[in-house]
Amino acid sequence: MRLQQKLSQWGYYNGPQDGYYGAETYRAVQKFQRNNGINPDGAAGSQTLAAMGLSAPAAVPAVSRGVTSGRDELILLARVIEGEAADEPFTGKVAVGAVIANRTKSADFPRTISGVVYQDYAFESISNGQAYRPLTQDSIRAAEMALSGYDPTGSALFFWNPAKPVNPWVWSRSIITTIGNHVFAR
Amino acid sequence: MRKWIIPLVLGILAIGAVALWGNTQRLANRNTEIFLDNKYQRAFFDLTNQVQNLEVLLSKSMVVADPRLDLSLLMDLRQQAAFAQSNLSQLPLGDALASRTSKFLTQVGDYGDSLARQVSRGEAINKDQWDSLNNLYRQSVDLNRELQGMSYKVAQNNFYFSELVRQVRKNLQDTSGNAARSDLQTLDQRMQSYPSLIYDGPFSEHLEKTEPRALSGQAEIDRNEAVNRALAFVDKNPNLEYKAVVTGDTNGRIPAYRVEVTAGEGDAGPRTQLDVTRQGGRVIWMIQPRFPGEQAISIDEARQKAIRFLKDRDFGEMRSTYYMQQQNTVTFNFAAVQDGVTLYPDLVKVTVALDNGEVIGAETTGYLMSHRQRQLPENIISQEQARATINPRLEVTGGGLTLIPVGASDEKLTYEFRGKLGEETYLIYINAENGREENVLKLIETENGTLTM
Numbered sequence: 252m253r254l255q256q257k258l259s260q261w262g263y264y265n266g267p268q269d270g271y272y273g274a275e276t277y278r279a280v281q282k283f284q285r286n287n288g289i290n291p292d293g294a295a296g297s298q299t300l301a302a303m304g305l306s307a308p309a310a311v312p313a314v315s316r317g318v319t320s321g322r323d324e325l326i327l328l329a330r331v332i333e334g335e336a337a338d339e340p341f342t343g344k345v346a347v348g349a350v351i352a353n354r355t356k357s358a359d360f361p362r363t364i365s366g367v368v369y370q371d372y373a374f375e376s377i378s379n380g381q382a383y384r385p386l387t388q389d390s391i392r393a394a395e396m397a398l399s400g401y402d403p404t405g406s407a408l409f410f411w412n413p414a415k416p417v418n419p420w421v422w423s424r425s426i427i428t429t430i431g432n433h434v435f436a437r
Numbered sequence: 438m439r440k441w442i443i444p445l446v447l448g449i450l451a452i453g454a455v456a457l458w459g460n461t462q463r464l465a466n467r468n469t470e471i472f473l474d475n476k477y478q479r480a481f482f483d484l485t486n487q488v489q490n491l492e493v494l495l496s497k498s499m500v501v502a503d504p505r506l507d508l509s510l511l512m513d514l515r516q517q518a519a520f521a522q523s524n525l526s527q528l529p530l531g532d533a534l535a536s537r538t539s540k541f542l543t544q545v546g547d548y549g550d551s552l553a554r555q556v557s558r559g560e561a562i563n564k565d566q567w568d569s570l571n572n573l574y575r576q577s578v579d580l581n582r583e584l585q586g587m588s589y590k591v592a593q594n595n596f597y598f599s600e601l602v603r604q605v606r607k608n609l610q611d612t613s614g615n616a617a618r619s620d621l622q623t624l625d626q627r628m629q630s631y632p633s634l635i636y637d638g639p640f641s642e643h644l645e646k647t648e649p650r651a652l653s654g655q656a657e658i659d660r661n662e663a664v665n666r667a668l669a670f671v672d673k674n675p676n677l678e679y680k681a682v683v684t685g686d687t688n689g690r691i692p693a694y695r696v697e698v699t700a701g702e703g704d705a706g707p708r709t710q711l712d713v714t715r716q717g718g719r720v721i722w723m724i725q726p727r728f729p730g731e732q733a734i735s736i737d738e739a740r741q742k743a744i745r746f747l748k749d750r751d752f753g754e755m756r757s758t759y760y761m762q763q764q765n766t767v768t769f770n771f772a773a774v775q776d777g778v779t780l781y782p783d784l785v786k787v788t789v790a791l792d793n794g795e796v797i798g799a800e801t802t803g804y805l806m807s808h809r810q811r812q813l814p815e816n817i818i819s820q821e822q823a824r825a826t827i828n829p830r831l832e833v834t835g836g837g838l839t840l841i842p843v844g845a846s847d848e849k850l851t852y853e854f855r856g857k858l859g860e861e862t863y864l865i866y867i868n869a870e871n872g873r874e875e876n877v878l879k880l881i882e883t884e885n886g887t888l889t890m
Contacts (some may be wrong), residue, residue, distance in 0.1 A: 392728065404689065
């Protein structure tokens with residue numbers, strides 16, 4: 252994220268500052284390296300980071316190690332939050348993230364974040380592409396909080412906006428609470 | 438005469454171009470539809486196949502006698518159920534439909550897993566469990582029969598699923614009048630009529646009814662008291678005045694009052710939201726939607742702050758276990774401690790802003806659900822005995838006593854060791870009563886903190 256900040260300050264990068272090391276970040280790093288006489292491999296190694304005035308995160312071990320990070324789940328969750336709750340208060344954003352996290356722990360739903368998010372007709376913003384907007388800091392922060400266990404919904408599994416047309420079936424669920432414009436239920 | 442011939446030719450050309458464009462669009466649309474329908478059909482036929490496997494595996498698991506064979510059948514059962522579950526969730530059904538079917542598949546897998554663990558400990562399947570298997574077997578037969586009926590219709594009509602999709606798009610409210618939809622609804626209703634299943638797995642239904650143990654026997658509080666409790670909980674700046682008001686109710690697993698706290702004059706200050714339990718008046722969560730500026734304090738100073746915060750709020754002895762740094766905030770996990778033993782299920786999370794050290798978030802569900810005085814076993818093996826059971830390839834350190842959750846509702850007293858293999862670090866949990874390896878967690882170092890998996 253700080254890398255993307257620096258790069259966009261210096262005009263190398265104009266994508267979203269979402270902390271995701273994607274193709275655009277890669278190209279921006281390459282451009283930076285060429286202009287600074289560093290081997291343009293597109294990887295933010297210690298030499299590149301030093302040239303930017305950033306320190307590399309700890310010493311990188313030479314021995315092979317795993318690459319698991321959980322980063323992809325976070326971005327996916329942030330997308331749905333952005334799509335479903337962009338105009339909601341911050342707590343409402345965390346709440347939407349918490350519903351998705353709760354679903355992975357419920358027998359009625361798929362077990363993984365991606366399974367829940369891409370279940371057909373589960374989330375309108377995924378069906379109509381609204382979720383593919385650029386991410387905001389708010390949504391990423393809300394996704395982080397939901398993944399680290401914050402749940403303002405009291406274990407809700409459903410949410411909906413009563414001002415919009417919804418399947419009448421949802422009203423048969425037991426309602427837990429209201430946050431912003433959303434009703435939460437299980 | 439020449440006057441109208443040019444517009445006519447242009448007109449015909451334009452119509453031709455539009456017709457060509459329209460036809461290309463139609464073909465593209467048709468291709469997309471066929472492509473999608475093929476995906477749906479693949480998911481459906483895979484599902485049918487896997488449910489057939491489930492039926493066969495369940496019936497076999499009722500007749501085998503050798504535990505080794507039983508174990509492999511139960512593991513297979515879990516895998517087939519997971520595949521079936523994944524395929525079911527790819528069908529265009531929405532979340533209302535087929536939720537009972539999904540529950541069945543999850544629980545078959547989960548039950549298989551739970552029995553496999555039992556069999557691997559050398560305990561045979563008892564009469565009740567055998568009855569449960571029989572019950573699940575009959576459900577799988579029913580599910581199978583319905584799916585086969587549907588598969589006949591799918592084979593008759595290539596666009597079975599895309600018709601379903603179109604129906605859903607046209608009218609989200611309409612739940613009748615479509616063949617596929619009503620087939621699935623009948624199926625789901627049939628599955629509803631089976632009794633619920635109780636066993637030691639994360640998806641067992643009795644778990645949804647557990648009570649918060651830390652609150653048992655405590656008195657109900659009223660709205661005024663909820664306001665007081667909220668004001669006492671938030672991290673206060675001595676120069677500001679704080680006001681709180683109850684803004685609503687939460688009827689979740691722990692019924693609570695929703696309280697909003699504002700600081701300073703008017704509405705300018707940050708608003709903190711909290712849920713305060715009706716019984717006992719404890720805070721379940723607190724969120725202050727503030728985005729801290731540049732980091733000004735270290736992680737260690739933030740940890741000291743979090744420890745003081747919990748100490749001032751009657752949480753007893755708590756141990757900081759791990760942390761995660763995210764965008765100028767840091768979230769610490771704390772576990773309760775009893776007689777020097779870390780109680781991992783009794784979890785509290787505290788989020789500290791790294792610009793001024795203010796506590797801007799807290800979450801106590803784990804603590805409220807499970808905290809109590811434990812009866813810890815006294816006849817335990819020594820740390821050296823436990824260490825001797827660890828894989829000799831690991832370079833071992835640590836060895837503190839911890840209570841860890843096992844299965845869904847069970848807890849085990851274990852020694853916690855840190856093992857290093859090359860660059861990777863693992864946490865190894867050895868049962869303090871019998872020396873069995875209960876769990877292994879892998880530590881994943883990221884630039885923001887350590888994850889366990």
